[in-house]
């Protein structure tokens with residue numbers, strides 16, 4: 555049993571779909587407190603901030619703690635979760651027909667070990683269909699997701715090439731997590 559220190563429904567689904575038993579306790583770390591705009595540094599600092607808050611609150615005596623953060627970078631820009639639907643549209647238009655990378659950092663700590671990982675999955679997308687994109691935006695599914703993308707959903711038909719794990723792009727590199735949980 556592990557503690558998923560995250561509010562993310564996607565991360566919970568990834569653990570559940572992979573048979574990893576967990577309880578979910580999200581935190582309140584303020585990512586706006588992070589100064590850097592370098593995507594990898596931002597992702598690491600966000601993960602570290604989330605970890606420190608939840609490690610202080612729960613410790614790892616009763617069970618290991620897992621936290622993560624994901625950001626998207628496209629054309630060198632840091633894309634976090636969209637502020638509103640207009641911001642989501644801007645992010646999607648930037649990534650349409652473009653190359654985009656999802657960076658996921660995770661920190662896992664138990665009584666015996668601490669593991670930190672930064673993984674990247676890079677996609678090349680063909681242009682998004684405008685009507686489909688409008689529907690995706692108005693559905694609101696684009697909210698709460700780094701870069702407003704859903705690689706297992708909206709983006710799937712537009713993937714021209716991919717390098718890296720899909721789980722990393724969804725917010726938790728479960729292939730690496732399963733290795734350390736063995």
Ligand SMILES: Nc1nc2c(ncn2[C@@H]2O[C@H](COP(=O)(O)OP(=O)(O)OP(=O)(O)O)[C@@H](O)[C@H]2O)c(=O)[nH]1
Nearest residue numbers: 560561562564623624699700703704705723724725
């Ligand atoms: N379903 C889906 N979710 C994605 C995808 N890419 C990123 N996400 C989610 O986007 C969110 C990125 O925001 P974060 O700040 O890392 O996490 P959060 O959702 O705020 O949750 P916390 O862990 O509590 O910070 C995470 O919930 C990721 O799981 C994707 O392609 N599909």
